[in-house]
Amino acid sequence: MTRLRTRPPKPQPPAQVEEGPMGSRFHPTQPPAERRNLDNSHGAPGRSNPPDTAATETKSRKRSAAAAEWDVPQRSGGAVIPASYSRGNAVDPNQPDAGCPPQTRNNEQCILDFTIFDPDAPVIFPSDYYRIVDKESIDQKTPQEDKKVTQKLFPAGWQPGGSISNEMKESLIVKSASRGINADPEPPQFTTMIRERRINETPQPNKLLSESAKLYEAISGIELTCALEAAKIQALEKLTAQQWNNLIMWHQRLIHRHHDLYVCTQYPTTCGDLFKLLVAHKMPPRMLHHGIYAFLEVMKSRLPDSRNYMIQFVQHVYDLMQVLVESAPRFKNMWLECLGDLAAYRMSLESTFSEERITRAKQSTNWYYAAADENYGKGSLYHRLGNLVANDLGRKFFLYSRSLISTERCEKSKSGVESAFVVALQSINSRGPIDPGIPSWFVSAHTLLLRGDSISKFIAYSQEFCALLHLRIAQNLKLNGAGMYLGVPNIAAMLQYGEEEGILRNMFIDSHKLSSEAKLQRAMQYWAKHSTDPPRNTPEDEISSPTATFSTPLEKLSYSTYLAFFTLSTVLSHTHIDEIMPFVHIFLAFIWSLALVPDAMICVEREIPWSKITKFLNSLDQDHASILRLESTNFPIYDRTLFSQIPDDFSIRGQIWSQGIYPDNFFLNPLPKDERGFDTKSSKDTRNERCLWYGYRLASCERWIQLFTDEKTGDRDFRLTSLAEHLEATAKHPDVFKPTQGAIPSRSGRSQPARKRKDR
Template identity: 30%
Template sequence: MVYEPVGCIWAGLSPGCSDSTAVISTFALFAVEGLANHFATKHGSTYIPRHWAFKVSPASMLPPHRLAARRSFQFFACTLEDIPLSAIESFSRTSKISCSIEGCGDLVPNTSDSIEACTRRTFTPRENQRTTRMTQSQPLRFPSPNREALDRNASTATIEAEKPQSTLLLPRLLRPKTPDEKLWTPGDGSLHRVPGHGCFAGYGYLDGSQEETDIALIKQPKTRLVTNEQLVAEVKGIYAGLVMVESKCIEVINAQSSQIDAKLNDEQWQALIALHRTLLHEYHDFFLASQHPSASPVLRRLASKYAMPARMWRHGIYSFLELLRNRLPMSLEHMLTFIYLAYSMMTLLYETVPAFEDIWIECLGDLGRYRMAIEDCDIWDREVWTSISRHWYSKASDRAPTTGRLYHHLAILARPNPLQQLFYYTKSLCVPIPFTSARESIMTLLEPFLDSSHTQPMRQMPVDRSFVKAHGILFSGRCKDDFQLAVEEFVGDLDKHIGRTTRRWMESGYYIAISNCCALLNYGKEHNIIYQNICSQRVEEATDIDVVESNQSLGETFERALHLSQETYKIVLRRFADPNVLPFFHTVLVFTYHLTFFPNAMATIDKTFPWKLVSLSLNSLLLPYLHYERIQSERFPWPEMDVQRPLPEDFAMKGLLWVDKYFPIDWFSNERIDDEKYFEVASMTEERKERILWLGCRIAGVGRCLTYDESIHQFGVVPEFETEIEVLENNATDMDMFGVSEV
């Protein structure tokens, strides 16, 4: 708001107003009357009674001393909302304004008395000054509004100034009072606000031809209910028109798709946009009618029965967008126009038809991705639309965490971060509803790392390049001779890389851990032993499968994936005093904890898993911990404040095949966490440590590899896995407290 002075008061000017229209506050309206009375009686200014609206030119905005010199008051046009009577009463009792004329200093009396006195006083224009002619108007009271009378009075008023101005009469305003000089009392039901228009809403007015009447309470207008029969007829009519327009859209798109070389002019593109806009409007009307609150359950199910949301997206948006995309760059402007049109329609459906909210969210993400993909000139716009699309896909994945298609879309938007892309691609293949098309899309990420002739961008860190290359070899089966070299490069740079990036590696840690776990599942291939176990509905079924498969070779790909995982564990878990590796440790233990429910699947990794290193890491977390009953309990360790705030890696693991036995059912029910779900706060470190210790106790409870002594509160391993740990140079000091010798 921009504020300009009006006399001794301030009025707020709206930036978008034309002809200098001001919205004057309640304070300003009453103060104007009081000041006008004061100037007229003491300083000789001509008082021009006005109504709630005043019309002048911008040049008439003058400071108070110049207003007095010119002997006139000029104000801007105002438009007011309804003013509560209690606010008017409060103002009339307390408001007093001092005169700003130099040397005066008088206080303007109570505005209630000033306004009432002004209506009884006749002001005669002085000689050699501007004159004002007004028709006589009756004092205002508060019956129902009479707009015709107001218009009639306004048409008879004229104001003469030095230059010709428009004529206007606005009658004086009086606020009604109860016998005890109060605007309103709790027991008085005669005074009630009545509907009106604009600044006249809530008050009544009288002119010379109108009689004073009592105000009666107006009941709420009756609402005419829509019957189900009417809705059925409406839906039938809408659907008939919808099918006709839809058929025309399909016909036109098919005809244009077959003519690849055909060029359309602007008028033809605009006609196609208008045709598809009509189709979208028909679908919108259909959804509003079929999902009306008065609709029967059968009518509500029609949209789902006939797949109306999918049809709208396919025939109303997607087909036309693909046609526009294939005609780029000539169709760029028209494609932008249609994307904005479709995006606004989807946001409208998202707000008005919540029954298909999940579909609208994903459609909004798709439209944002289209808009991002065609932006080549403005990098800022591209980043903005990437963020918008990522927001919608992330929101959709929170509502449908087991749908791999959404993670595939997020992987595309994760460019140019290869580690994050690998995480999303592998996750899209290792959820209950995998997106098999991701097996082709992931090669666009892996191909540059597998092709030795391809020059890698310098902005990618060497440790990330070697890690993605190792997974590329595992996934594609190509360049197998380079696998060991890639692993050695990765683990050789990993420890120093963690030390340099510090807290930034917390996010990279759970990306690496989840990608390695997906590799152990052979990226969701059905013949994998662990994948078969996890996807089984019952443990007994999984055991039968394991017995058959245990006599066969685990496969070269599985052995390589297991080697990559174990080498990563040996580097990361040695950083005992580093809280930045805890997200990685937490993610690995969640995967291991789930395998304890499938003994034969557990047998595929326990021989090479660094159990001794895990026990030492757990003991390092136990040193300052005191609430042993929480980690020894079978109950999931909820935060002590009983406010669930999932950890960032919780959201990253959400929906994966191996987390259904870990998270409580309502763990992700906090809807207030949206875009900040991957934000790390300091308080999460202690909660993460407690969760890791709880998982350690659960794994030790199986008694197969890890042990936990409740009397001395120490973790250990079974004799089979007792080994000496080779300690990294940076962590030798941390290992002294555990009495572990170096090899």
């Protein structure tokens, strides 16, 4: 193999200070020039460095980018010759393979055998191409004054003899360091990361406001154009590809102008004023309506011809919405909800059981839950989540019920309940081998109550539900998730599903005018004065006839109260089972919220199973609970976990009745979504302490239960008051839902005639 030879070093000015990171004369692998038997070695001018750079005779390192900029090609007889070589090395351009192509970028090697991995490695040159000058001739030469400095690196008008600014020097150092390669024996001493460009000027407020005004005018014009284009196609039976593309173009342009407008609101100097303007002119809702939803409905009405165009548009808007989540976080809740809607639209374009449809449904669900974390009182989010549930009737009804009693009620959920009732009724009336489950009876009973239908049918369905629930709990049915699905709808029924005529619903809404502290103080003062007052017979004293229907709000409140607390009584009959804890925890929170609104508690206190609640509280573990937290009026925050919430909290937050329970910012750092579906040791301990705390709070009212401390052992236990015993004795729910005489629940939960005992 032919021995590798290097190209000659570039001329360099006399050294002044320390050498730059790439300013050495020779590569470490080059042998001394005087040892080579080279003929016709002519002197070459020495190298010239720009100011503030120099070369030394120490260990060789890579040349700086500043020095590389000096190597400007020169021409001799039409052939391009690197500036670092003398004109004596020029080759006749008429000879074959003569000359060298000009340099096109900094530090680019014009050689035949160039290797990108090691640009300074020795390479083979034909002897007639270049002639290498020796080291002594290089030291004797001075920089040529007629060389021109390339304008790529230095500013206009700068001369080699002048000085450069600190910013320019830093830029040169970074550029030279960026030329480093992995094969260097000495890596460059500077990082190869280029710093972010400095912004010297911040847009003035007036300029931003004027730009925003122009964008607003453009948005208004494009909105009008989109409306006109949509009106043009109404009479057309089928659209051409050009018409579809034209519609998509206008709607995308509208969304892009909105994006530009929202970006202007992020500057600190004007974000407050612009944000107020955006809210005043309702810009985000306008973008969602005119730019997205209206057009999607047009495309949806023209399926399947519009399917491909709809996929294209949805994907484009989906990507832009994800950008807006980061660039315009002030409207994050709206962007997250829109992302859930877009994923749902995309899901609707796929076949029923396809993998793509399942994937899009999961995406939509995740976006809706993320939006709920931002605004957990918005009922429409839970309505959309209920629509996405496919094969879980209990969960679907839970989400619809939650939507109806949220602080921002969604009226559409009533139609969702009707659709769930159709499925439940089909299961009940079917003659198949599989008997109806708990959800079918439960949903059917609630739908009759919501409709104002037959009272007798409501009682019959409720009896079937309670009998089957008792049987399933005895068979170790896990109520961790199902407990939430049963508890929230029962509470929603007592609030009459958020309807304006609801008795308890209006009482809770009136109490929202007070702060949490004022509400607690008023409630404690009331119960201190009326702790022994006789109960009011607010619920219906007489059970209606079998042919009657729910006609008044009082009737609906009475029978919903019977169902809710009969269900609680059924569950509390199994205190030895840990799986009932989530359900009981939710109801204890609800009972405490009733105590904070005395007028509401007086309406229903007679039906609450106080004796079973007392028994349940005494069965809890008090040894690992903090006495200080239990005795405090402040909401207990368990200090042994990173997150303050437990899965139950996410099922009842944002509802009309739960506003006075949790402290402010309790959900500011929420439990991760993937950890809300199962219990841990810490969540169980937290729930245990929470239930005890609700017991302590109810005992502080001194009306229904009392707390006693054993002087010898120090143990504390809960006991009923005489008034609570009287309340339970007059409760009507045991008589309303008492099983039919001579009937027992079958394995499926249906009531069947009692079997005759065989004679022995």
